[in-house]
Amino acid sequence: MIDVLPVRTPTLPPATHTNIYRVGRCVFDVASPYPDEQARTLAWVLESPVPVDTIVLTHHHADHVGGAEALRTELRRRDVPARILAHADSRLPFTLDGTLADGEVIATGDPAHPRLTPLHTPGHADGHLVFLADDGDVICGDLVAGIGTILVAPPEGHLETYLDSLRRLLPVARRLYPAHGPDLPGPETLAMYLAHRAMRTEQVRAALLGMRAEGLTVTALSVAERVYAGVPGVEFGIAAMQVAGILVWLEEETTGNPAKEA
Ligand SMILES: [Zn+2]
Secondary structure, eight states: OOEEEEEEOSOOTTOOEEEEEEETTEEEOOOOOSHHHHHHHHHHHHTOSSOOOEEEOSOOOHHHHTTHHHHHHHHHHTTOOOEEEEOTTOOOSSOOSEEOOTTOOEEOOOSSOOEEEEEEOOSSSTTOEEEEETTSEEEEETSSOSSSOOOOOTTTOOHHHHHHHHHHHTTTOSEEEESSSSOEEHHHHHHHHHHHHHHHHHHHHHHHHHHHHTTOOOOHHHHHHHHTTTOTTOOHHHHHHHHHHHHHHHHHHHHOOHHHHO
16 A cells, blocks of 8 residues: 655645655655654654654655654654665765665565565656556656656756656556656656657757757757747746756757767
8 A cells, every 4th residue: 555645845836745655664755854744744654554664765855855864763762773765876964774776676564565676767866766566556756746847957867867767667657656746647647758858859959940040049048938938837947957958968969978878
């Protein structure tokens, strides 16, 4: 059983909350830095039918890890040998008790999802992991979102790497449990994300060529203003970061992609 507790976090609009998931002894993305939300998280963790002792992080972004250290401290005060696990590439403001590598199965103690397999899915963040159950349920962090969009922005974000991560999940994901918003159908959502990124990339390519032909100054923001002109409620600062990721990708396509050649 996958239980969820959305907690308020300093995340990107339009999202305001991050989902904490609980599967047996594991909780994923103990996210909130706010004391009232941390108290609510602790109460929810303590009422788990399987005692929780493992805090797992999908990636190191602040809106995913803000309550992890506080929960570890509270559990240890109750004599639970709590540990925090994440991928070795994660950069965190606290120490990990262990790292998780691609394919290293976690035993959860949950009857419905006794095994979760971490899959290394970078692109949005270094060391990003998703957790695949045997039935195709996936706790997927920021690979996709039920609300808003996934930012793939340089220097950390890398579009081709992100697309490879989406493609990797496509044949195996039945249902996606994202960090923001409701759960989603796996194949349809991943296919839609791939199609949407391809569409945006072509729009950015066309805008770039058009602006150069018109002798206009090309910046990520000026391209974003053209590409996202008709999109309601768009945040142009975020859109510009997204466009910057696509511009890097187009540049790599022209000059040869070092990540692909490695
Ligand atoms: Zn993130």
